Structure formats: C-alpha cells, structure tokens
Amino acid sequence: MQMNKVYAAYFSPTHTSRTVAREVAAGTELPRKELDATLAPLPETALTADDLLVAAVPVYGGQVAPLALRRLAGLRGEGTPAAAIVVYGNRDFGHAAVELAAFLAERGFVVTAVAAFVGEHSYSSAETPIAAGRPSAVDCRDARKLGQRLVEKLRWGEVKGVRAARLRCPASGWLAQLRFVRFVLGYRHEMKRKPAVLLPVTDAARCVNCGLCARICPTGAISPGDGLHTDAGKCIRCAACVKDCPHGARTYATPFAAVLSRNFSRPKRNVWMV
Numbered sequence: 677m678q679m680n681k682v683y684a685a686y687f688s689p690t691h692t693s694r695t696v697a698r699e700v701a702a703g704t705e706l707p708r709k710e711l712d713a714t715l716a717p718l719p720e721t722a723l724t725a726d727d728l729l730v731a732a733v734p735v736y737g738g739q740v741a742p743l744a745l746r747r748l749a750g751l752r753g754e755g756t757p758a759a760a761i762v763v764y765g766n767r768d769f770g771h772a773a774v775e776l777a778a779f780l781a782e783r784g785f786v787v788t789a790v791a792a793f794v795g796e797h798s799y800s801s802a803e804t805p806i807a808a809g810r811p812s813a814v815d816c817r818d819a820r821k822l823g824q825r826l827v828e829k830l831r832w833g834e835v836k837g838v839r840a841a842r843l844r845c846p847a848s849g850w851l852a853q854l855r856f857v858r859f860v861l862g863y864r865h866e867m868k869r870k871p872a873v874l875l876p877v878t879d880a881a882r883c884v885n886c887g888l889c890a891r892i893c894p895t896g897a898i899s900p901g902d903g904l905h906t907d908a909g910k911c912i913r914c915a916a917c918v919k920d921c922p923h924g925a926r927t928y929a930t931p932f933a934a935v936l937s938r939n940f941s942r943p944k945r946n947v948w949m950v
C-alpha cells in the first residue's frame with residue numbers, strides 16, 4: 677500500500693513514551709507529524725487510510741494511564757494502520773497493551789503492531805534506581821527496527837491486525853512478584869487504618885520560583901507562581917515535576933520506589949508483534 681505520513685501521538689509526563697513514539701516513527705522513514713497530548717486533549721484529528729499512527733502511552737498500575745486515553749480520545753482513523761505501544765517501568769505492563777489496542781480499534785484504527793517498551797520508572801531516583809536511563813540507545817534501536825518492520829509489512833501486504841492479548845510481559849520471578857503483592861496489600865491495609873495523602877513536595881530552599889513545574893504539570897495541579905503547593909485532588913503522581921525540576925527542588929517520597937527498585941532491577945527486554 678501507498679504510505680502518506682506517520683503521526684506520533686503520545687501522552688508522556690516523564691518523556692519516555694515520547695522518546696519511544698519518536699523513534700518508532702523515525703524508523704518508518706515517512707514524513708512525520710507529532711501529536712503531544714501530555715498537557716491538553718488532542719483536538720479532533722482524522723487520519724486517512726494512507727496514514728500511519730504510532731501511539732505511545734505509559735502504564736500506571738498495570739493499565740494505560742487513564743488520563744492518556746482521555747487526552748487521545750480525539751484521534752479518528754478510517755481503517756488507518758496503527759502501532760499500539762505501552763511504556764512501562766520494568767515491573768509489568770498488565771492489561772495495558774490490550775486496553776490501548778481496543779481503544780484504537782474503537783476509533784477506526786487497525787492495530788497492525790503492538791509493543792511494550794521499558795522506560796525509566798517515574799519513581800526512579802539516584803537512591804532507588806528502576807530501569808534508570810531507559811529507553812537506552814539499544815532500546816531506541818529496537819524502536820526504530822519496529823518502525824521499519826511496520827512499513828515493510830504495510831508496503832508488501834495488506835493491513836492486517838494483530839492480537840494484543842498474545843503479547844506477553846517478560847517474567848519477573850515469583851519471589852519478586854510475591855514480595856510486591858505482599859507490599860501492596862500491606863500498604864492498602866495501612867492506608868485504610870491510617871489514611872494519608874502522599875504528594876510530591878517542594879524544598880523551599882532549592883525552589884527559585886521559575887514556574888517550570890506549573891507549566892509542565894499535565895493536570896494543572898501546581899498553580900503558576902506558587903510552586904510550594906500541589907493540589908492533591910488534581911495531582912496524578914506522574915512525577916513530571918520531580919523529574920523536570922532543574923534545581924532538584926521537587927521530590928516524591930513514595931514507599932513504592934524502594935520496593936520496585938529492590939525487586940525489579942533485572943532489565944527486561946522490549947516485546948512486540950508486527
């Protein structure tokens with residue numbers, strides 16, 4: 677088939693989904709257009725049957741980050757081929773690939789590739805590294821290869837869908853999983869007993885009031901001109917403000933970071949089906 681343009685669409689608070697989407701799109705060597713849904717919903721965007729969509733979103737709690745789906749809801753295809761890509765922090769991508777594929781199919785896309793890439797975990801830090809530095813140069817090469825394969829398939833064959841449910845997450849080892857599940861159950865129990873609101877916080881001594889955190893917050897949880905407060909009702913704990921603060925003034929002391937770092941340190945490979 678004749679290919680026209682590739683659209684790289686993503687919701688990506690800490691930029692790993694963006695990197696993967698860009699690399700896959702670059703691998704296609706088609707003229708590119710970027711659709712960034714991180715800060716605002718996409719407007720109605722109709723793609724033709726000759727276009728190609730590369731959609732990448734983060735995994736939150738084994739599912740697609742809920743806000744990602746709301747932000748990408750304006751996408752429309754007309755039998756347009758699409759790559760459904762979930763990016764996860766080296767633990768597990770759970771149901772996310774199936775969910776994203778179904779979401780795209782409902783909007784008129786034919787999911788011709790499905791993939792799960794590893795990205796540095798949003799809660800990774802120097803003290804508790806979790807998939808630090810990923811996507812690495814090797815991951816980016818993988819992503820480009822996926823883009824290449826995708827256009828080869830489309831150029832020489834017909835637009836044929838893949839079954840996302842067949843994409844399997846690389847195993848973590850039963851002990852790591854057991855420890856994680858035990859931690860989550862204990863955490864939930866503790867939260868019921870003694871409810872607490874955990875939020876990213878600002879170190880006033882480091883904050884220079886540059887306003888960057890307010891500008892890059894996907895939900896507007898930080899008011900411009902007041903980097904010291906975060907609206908608990910709006911914050912989705914995506915860690916964009918923590919990762920992007922040039923002064924290291926924002927931190928998020930979630931107990932998940934240490935548990936994830938301890939139990940999911942073995943690097944997982946990226947998986948895909950074309």
Ligand SMILES: Cc1cc2nc3c(=O)[nH]c(=O)nc-3n(C[C@H](O)[C@H](O)[C@H](O)COP(=O)(O)O)c2cc1C
Nearest residue numbers: 689690691692693734737738765767768795797798
């Ligand atoms: C609230 C939240 C929940 C997450 N849940 C998972 C998860 O279930 N499994 C996993 O492997 N990574 C999980 N992650 C890590 C992200 O999927 C990962 O860091 C991803 O690369 C972030 O994408 P982004 O850089 O495009 O924002 C979670 C991150 C956040 C903020």
